[in-house]
Amino acid sequence: MKFAIKAAVAASVVLASMCAQAEVVVIVNPKHPAASLTAEQVANVYLGKDASFAPVDLPESAAQRGEFYTKVAGKDSAQVKAIWARLVFTGKTQPPKEFGSSAEAVKFVAGNDKAIAYVDKGAVDGSVKAVLTVN
Amino acid sequence: MTHKFTILSAAVALALGASAAHAADFDDMVSVRGFGTFGVMHSTEDRADVLGSVFMPDGAGYTREWDMRSDSKLAGQVNVRFTDKLDFTVQAISQYQHDKSFTPQIEWANLKYSFTPELSARVGRIALPTFMISDSRMVGYANTFVRPPDEVYQVSSITSNDGVDVSYGFSTGGVKNTVQAFYGVSKADLAEGNVEADSIYGVNYLAEAGDASFRVGYIRMELDLNIPSTQPLFEGLKGLGAMLNSFGLTNSGGQALALANKYDVQDMELSFLSVGASYDPGNWFVMSEAIDFGGDDMLSDVRAGYVMGGARFGKVTPYAVVSKVKAFIDYEDGISTTGLPTPFAMGADALSAGLNQSLNQFRGSQQTAALGVRWDAFTNIAVKGQYNYVDIGDNSNGMLGNVQPGFEQGGNYSLYSLSVDFIF
Numbered sequence: 001m002k003f004a005i006k007a008a009v010a011a012s013v014v015l016a017s018m019c020a021q022a023e024v025v026v027i028v029n030p031k032h033p034a035a036s037l038t039a040e041q042v043a044n045v046y047l048g049k050d051a052s053f054a055p056v057d058l059p060e061s062a063a064q065r066g067e068f069y070t071k072v073a074g075k076d077s078a079q080v081k082a083i084w085a086r087l088v089f090t091g092k093t094q095p096p097k098e099f100g101s102s103a104e105a106v107k108f109v110a111g112n113d114k115a116i117a118y119v120d121k122g123a124v125d126g127s128v129k130a131v132l133t134v135n
Numbered sequence: 136m137t138h139k140f141t142i143l144s145a146a147v148a149l150a151l152g153a154s155a156a157h158a159a160d161f162d163d164m165v166s167v168r169g170f171g172t173f174g175v176m177h178s179t180e181d182r183a184d185v186l187g188s189v190f191m192p193d194g195a196g197y198t199r200e201w202d203m204r205s206d207s208k209l210a211g212q213v214n215v216r217f218t219d220k221l222d223f224t225v226q227a228i229s230q231y232q233h234d235k236s237f238t239p240q241i242e243w244a245n246l247k248y249s250f251t252p253e254l255s256a257r258v259g260r261i262a263l264p265t266f267m268i269s270d271s272r273m274v275g276y277a278n279t280f281v282r283p284p285d286e287v288y289q290v291s292s293i294t295s296n297d298g299v300d301v302s303y304g305f306s307t308g309g310v311k312n313t314v315q316a317f318y319g320v321s322k323a324d325l326a327e328g329n330v331e332a333d334s335i336y337g338v339n340y341l342a343e344a345g346d347a348s349f350r351v352g353y354i355r356m357e358l359d360l361n362i363p364s365t366q367p368l369f370e371g372l373k374g375l376g377a378m379l380n381s382f383g384l385t386n387s388g389g390q391a392l393a394l395a396n397k398y399d400v401q402d403m404e405l406s407f408l409s410v411g412a413s414y415d416p417g418n419w420f421v422m423s424e425a426i427d428f429g430g431d432d433m434l435s436d437v438r439a440g441y442v443m444g445g446a447r448f449g450k451v452t453p454y455a456v457v458s459k460v461k462a463f464i465d466y467e468d469g470i471s472t473t474g475l476p477t478p479f480a481m482g483a484d485a486l487s488a489g490l491n492q493s494l495n496q497f498r499g500s501q502q503t504a505a506l507g508v509r510w511d512a513f514t515n516i517a518v519k520g521q522y523n524y525v526d527i528g529d530n531s532n533g534m535l536g537n538v539q540p541g542f543e544q545g546g547n548y549s550l551y552s553l554s555v556d557f558i559f
Contacts, residue, residue, distance in 0.1 A: 040345065044311070049311055049343055050311075051252050052252050060514065074346075074416065074417040075417055076447075076449075078450060078511035078517075079417070079447070081276075081514075081515065081558070082276060082277050082278075082517075083277075085170065085271070085274055085276045085277040085558050086268075086270065086271040086274065086277035086278075088168060088212075089168070089170055089210075089212060089226070089270070089271060089274045089277065089558075090262060090270035090271065092270075094166065094214065094216070
């Protein structure tokens with residue numbers, strides 16, 4: 001019986017952590033004045049319409065990337081690429097800087113006043129400020 | 136040409152120098168990217184060519200049954216970020232040229248200074264922002280269609296401008312506004328001769344709110360068309376006019392001189408008014424532009440527009456485009472032959488016919504209905520197929536070039552296009 005409870009607890013912890021892993025949050029540097037941002041504000045940054053932030057991307061293979069763009073910007077990966085191709089080849093702006101993992105993105109945002117990133121919720125710590133939960 | 140390559144080599148040398156000095160900072164400071172298209176076209180009109188632009192000497196139809204030159208291009212771009220405020224952009228593009236080569240040209244080479252995130256200025260060679268997607272008209276990957284509708288985009292094929300521009304962005308209640316003002320000069324070679332704009336100036340306003348955008352732009356320019364083949368026409372009109380006057384045939388003589396003056400292709404004062412809008416919520420999109428071109432001399436007034444729409448099903452995006460251009464070409468009765476001796480009358484008729492032919496050659500009317508599909512086949516690679524049904528205006532060559540004997544004005548033809556667009 002005890003074992004069954006333990007197993008159930010363990011299973012729920014695993015499940016919870018799996019759910020948490022799928023959860024994506026948008027983070028900025030703690031020095032940034034905004035307490036929260038709307039999905040539209042964040043979408044503007046990631047679609048090149050707002051140059052006041054320095055956005056960060058995760059690799060195309062990262063599940064968080066697809067989830068972020070679909071839910072926040074309403075666009076899939078190919079559409080986002082076409083939009084950036086338009087912006088980049090006009091010299092208007094540079095595409096988001098790409099980091100290999102959520103942990104690296106958090107580290108960059110912690111050290112850069114203008115940075116913004118979408119990361120796995122589990123990677124967020126006190127060095128950055130969460131401004132939007134993607135769901 | 137030499138100085139163009141000097142700019143590029145300087146940029147490359149700078150980039151390499153920066154690389155040697157600060158290898159770690161290099162990625163942050165310099166980015167090198169490129170884009171390209173491999174395209175093939177087939178036209179069912181074999182007595183004239185569908186041209187990729189007026190700067191191309193030939194194209195699909197008469198010259199080549201299967202044309203792989205008009206749409207194909209390869210471009211490289213280097214961005215150097217000196218500081219947060221100062222950027223340098225150079226873009227070189229290799230595409231089919233007036234001289235039948237693919238010699239790379241410097242499309243852009245400019246320094247951008249951002250005074251604030253809202254206010255920036257550029258100096259150097261910049262894109263001439265005539266249309267809504269002027270900036271990306273060559274970047275096939277950035278666009279849904281194989282190429283922007285010729286009816287609108289070929290009304291002005293000048294793509295770059297040597298000068299300055301200033302952009303200011305501001306937000307008003309959820310709407311992002313951008314105002315851009317620019318001034319410059321431009322020169323481009325044609326298959327024969329060249330086109331030279333001495334002063335180009337204009338202003339654009341862009342409003343973006345969520346998935347919707349709206350744009351209005353106005354440009355004025357002073358243009359010289361230096362085309363050797365038009366010289367005999369003007370010399371002929373002037374010569375005949377002077378001769379008729381000297382014989383006392385001042386009615387016809389005056390007409391010939393007046394026509395030479397009226398249709399001179401120097402110092403033409405041209406204007407473009409353009410309005411465009413797009414709405415793209417993600418799964419589907421619509422986009423439309425309309426232009427009102429104010430012509431002068433040999434270039435008549437033109438009105439043109441298109442509407443396009445499509446839907447996205449994962450990686451597959453079917454779309455449809457309807458576009459139309461209407462040229463308001465003067466028909467000249469020409470020189471009156473009443474009372475002229477036969478040799479003079481024959482000369483006068485030939486010049487009158489030549490004049491009307493030139494008027495038709497410079498501007499055309501046509502409409503197109505197109506269906507296509509874009510397939511985002513692989514990362515950074517899109518494959519597109521497009522079918523155009525083109526209906527040429529009455530008494531017009533449409534937008535066709537290299538018109539051959541046997542061509543029938545006012546007809547129709549089909550254009551099949553396939554392209555592979557990529558970025559790297």
